[in-house]
Amino acid sequence: MKAEHTIQSEIMLAVSQHGCTIIRTNVGKVRTTDGRWFIAGPPKGWPDLTGFRHKDGKIILLEIKTKKGRLRPEQKRFAEFIKDKPVLYGVCRSVEDALKVIEED
Numbered sequence: 001m002k003a004e005h006t007i008q009s010e011i012m013l014a015v016s017q018h019g020c021t022i023i024r025t026n027v028g029k030v031r032t033t034d035g036r037w038f039i040a041g042p043p044k045g046w047p048d049l050t051g052f053r054h055k056d057g058k059i060i061l062l063e064i065k066t067k068k069g070r071l072r073p074e075q076k077r078f079a080e081f082i083k084d085k086p087v088l089y090g091v092c093r094s095v096e097d098a099l100k101v102i103e104e105d
Contacts, residue, residue, distance in 0.1 A: 001066055001067055001068070002066065002067075003066070004064055004065065004066050004069060007064055007065075007066065007092075007093065007094065008024065008048060008049065008064045010095050011049065011062065011064060011092060011094075011095055011098040012024065012049065014095040014098060014099060015049075015051065015060070015062075015098055015099070015102055018099060018102060018103075019053060019054045019055055020051050020052065020053050020054060020060060020102055021051050021052055021054070022049050022050070022051030022060060022062075023049065023050055023051060024048065024049060025041065025042055025046055025047060025048055025049060025050045026040075026041055027039070027040065027041035027042065028040045028041060044074040045072070045074030045075045045076075045077055045078035046061075046078065047061040047062055047063040047064075047075075047078070047089070048062060048063055048064040049061070049062040049064065053088065053102060058086070058087065058088050059087040059088065060087070060088045060089075060101070060102055061082065061087055061088070061089045062089070062090060062091075062092050062098055062101060063075060063078075063079070063089075063090070063091045063092065064091075064092055064093075065091055065092070065093050066093065067093055069093070071091065079091070088101050088102055088104055089101070
């Protein structure tokens with residue numbers, strides 16, 4: 001079974017070759033010198049890849065999972081929240097899944 005990181009890289013390449021700009025949504029966590037945690041990035045549940053489709057500017061949000069990967073509760077909440085918004089969103093387990101999402105009208 002392919003690793004999630006491998007699937008993500010393949011999807012990023014394919015989507016970028018189909019008239020879109022796509023980036024990995026990075027999250028980081030570090031302890032400051034005074035002992036506090038600093039968390040950089042979007043809120044929990046935000047998809048792995050963020051981008052836009054060049055032809056119309058529609059936002060693309062892709063959650064990447066392996067064949068057996070499951071959504072965490074915060075990812076399920078995000079999926080429920082975003083389903084009726086004017087964005088291209090999907091849970092993708094392959095390049096084919098991602099291309100279906102970005103080809104939606």
